[in-house]
Amino acid sequence: MKSFSFLPHRNCWRVASADRFGVIIDAAQYFRALRESLERAEDLIILVGWDFDFEIEMLPGESDEDGNAPDGLPNQIGPFLEALVDRRPKLEIYLLKWSGGVLIAPGRALPTAQIKLLSPEQVHLGFDGRHPIGACHHQKIVSIDDSLAFCGGIDVTDGRWDTRDHTPGDERRKLKSGEIAQPWHDVTTVISGEAAAEFSNLCRKRWQRAQDEELEEPFRPGRDRWPESVQVDFTDIDIAIARTEPPEHDRPSVAEIESLYLDSIAAAEDCIYLESQYFAADGITNAIRDRLQEEDGPEVVVINPKAAQEMVEDAAMHVTRSRMIRDLEEADIYDRFRILYPRNADEEPIYVHAKVSIIDDRFLRVGSSNIDRRSMGFDTECDVALLADDERDRDKVRATRDNLIAEHLGCQPEEVAEAIERQGGVIAALDALEQPSGRGLRPIRPRKESLMGRVLADTRFFDPRYRRSAQARLGVTSRHVMIGAAVVAAGLFLWSRQRRR
Incomplete structure (x- = not known):
């Protein structure tokens, strides 16, 4: 690294x-x-x-x-x-x-x-x-x-x-x-x-x-x-603690998590391993694209769910993902990019909710932030990260990555470590260990865009990033909306009771 x-x-x-x-x-x-x-x-x-x-x-x-x-x-x-x-x-x-x-x-x-x-x-x-x-x-x-x-x-x-x-x-x-x-x-x-x-x-x-x-x-x-x-x-x-926090009327926004992603991706030498619920953050995918275009850049392996659990969410988030996959595959002139989803023994897609980054054998990050725009500058998030400096800790970072891959493939971490050593890289090891059916990792293919998906992806309706224009809301927050909704609900309840009398 x-x-x-x-x-x-x-x-x-x-x-x-x-x-x-x-x-x-x-x-x-x-x-x-x-x-x-x-x-x-x-x-x-x-x-x-x-x-x-x-x-x-x-x-x-x-x-x-x-x-x-x-x-x-x-x-x-x-x-x-x-x-x-x-x-x-x-x-x-x-x-x-x-x-x-x-x-x-x-x-x-x-x-x-x-x-x-x-x-x-x-x-x-x-x-x-x-x-x-x-x-x-x-x-x-x-x-x-x-x-x-x-x-x-x-x-x-x-x-x-x-x-x-x-x-x-x-x-x-x-x-x-x-x-x-x-x-x-x-x-x-x-x-x-x-x-x-x-x-x-x-x-x-x-x-x-x-x-x-x-x-x-x-x-x-x-x-x-x-x-x-x-x-x-x-x-x-x-241990480093990193946050995302949107701005409020009395303090600026906090985007430490986005900087942590970008700094660690820029420092990678061998392998960027990511697990996330989404893959839709422009800044992160642009940084990955730059690394893929380098002749001696790192491999990039992304583990995502095959689809979101709700139809509208799926259309909103994964049309954007498809666009980013196409962009990265076009930039991947050295064949170092894979985005995959896990399946269980009955080949049922496993939903990936983890938020993990492992860079080479030195950097480990786990937290609440997804690879989407919300987590980079809209929602309140918290991640924890460490840097391994000595050989013992670097072995542990490697073992954590191999353990995650082994779970997805339904094998033992030792088998993953041996395959990476034998094949000379993570992607080659994944290819060697993959089975034609049953438990394993499968490629995520870009999708055709429906009208609804195109509109949601173009507007980023469910995946916004904070804009300075929101300052004009004069401090109105979700808290005020919930209080207002509670007051309205209470008023309607009392009114309905009054009418029954």
């Missing part, structure tokens, strides 16, 4: 040391690890997320007849949190959820209201709507006792749980509708040490920004909350 460094106020917010750092692949492992660490909390838990579903089981298929998990506590996340504060009266739990989630998933409004109104007083539910209209709070962070943090792409909500095997028809993926959810691939991280304390500071600031009040709990980092089920991948390593 060429010269690269973390630069606060450019490509990151802060750099801090992590005494332990682990990569967690897929939500089955994450929910188990999260539960273990939450059980160890004594004073303060902060969960910051795009969405929460308080009715999901953290360990599907492991409940007894009373609905308890093997640890004796309720398996559902809402009752589980209530049980924690019943057991520890000094424990305070803060849940910060994007306000727009009520509109996207109205079926979760009642359980959310129950948490808000009926939970013990130590459980505090807040809604984050302090964004320009149309933007969302998209960070996925958990802070426990100022001493442990999870940061990545996994929401604590319905449809996320899955195992590494992405087993066809797995009953544990059953939704409340009775349907079996699509196989789902995701990634997050767990961090302890000084870096975890910085995540706590970030969560506290986020709560204060959204709720206009500070958390009163004292700041007490340095305690051991590491989950036993997660192996430690890195020790005593510097």
Whole structure:
């Protein structure tokens, strides 16, 4: 990897040391690890997320007849949190959820209201709507006792749980509708040490920004909350925390994540490996195109879902992706670009929700940001990254990449490492390991454009980037829209009752 460094106020917010750092692949492992660490909390838990579903089981298929998990506590996340504060009266739990989630998933409004109104007083539910209209709070962070943090792409909500095997028809993926959810691939991280304390500071600031009040709990980092089920991948390593935040009336925008992408892509020598829900950010794809046109540039492997889960979203995002694929394939005169989607044993497409960058064997980034314009300059995002300087840590970065590829191919990480060594590159190894049917990675082909897809792609209606003209909104945010909607709804309710009299 060429010269690269973390630069606060450019490509990151802060750099801090992590005494332990682990990569967690897929939500089955994450929910188990999260539960273990939450059980160890004594004073303060902060969960910051795009969405929460308080009715999901953290360990599907492991409940007894009373609905308890093997640890004796309720398996559902809402009752589980209530049980924690019943057991520890000094424990305070803060849940910060994007306000727009009520509109996207109205079926979760009642359980959310129950948490808000009926939970013990130590459980505090807040809604984050302090964004320009149309933007969302998209960070996925958990802070426990100022001493442990999870940061990545996994929401604590319905449809996320899955195992590494992405087993066809797995009953544990059953939704409340009775349907079996699509196989789902995701990634997050767990961090302890000084870096975890910085995540706590970030969560506290986020709560204060959204709720206009500070958390009163004292700041007490340095305690051991590491989950036993997660192996430690890195020790005593510097961690960079990078953000995207849209501007508000009293502060400018933050685009550290975009700079982190661009700086790391520019520094790549051998391989750029990306996993993302989308592939639609002009700045990122332009940077990749420039590297593909270099005679000695790096390979580029992008793992994406085959399609979005909703028709309109698919038309909006993946027509743009098709245009960018065509542009990159035209620029790829040295045949170093692949964009692929994973399939399970029944050849069912696995939905890729992970947000990962691995550059050569030195740079690793995991977070909430997608490769789209929203994540570069409209929504609120948070990523974590590290640079491997010694041979041990470089081996770990390589092992993380090989582990991800092995999951997608349904083989062992050792097989991937051997194939890369034998074939002399990642793309050649992928070609050598690919099977004609069953589990594996398949190419994503550019699509023909429908009229709706063309209009949505041209306007970038669902994938905007903040524009300075939005300053003219005089500070009107999603928060004001939600308050206004609540007032209107209450007024209509009272009016309808009055008419019945």
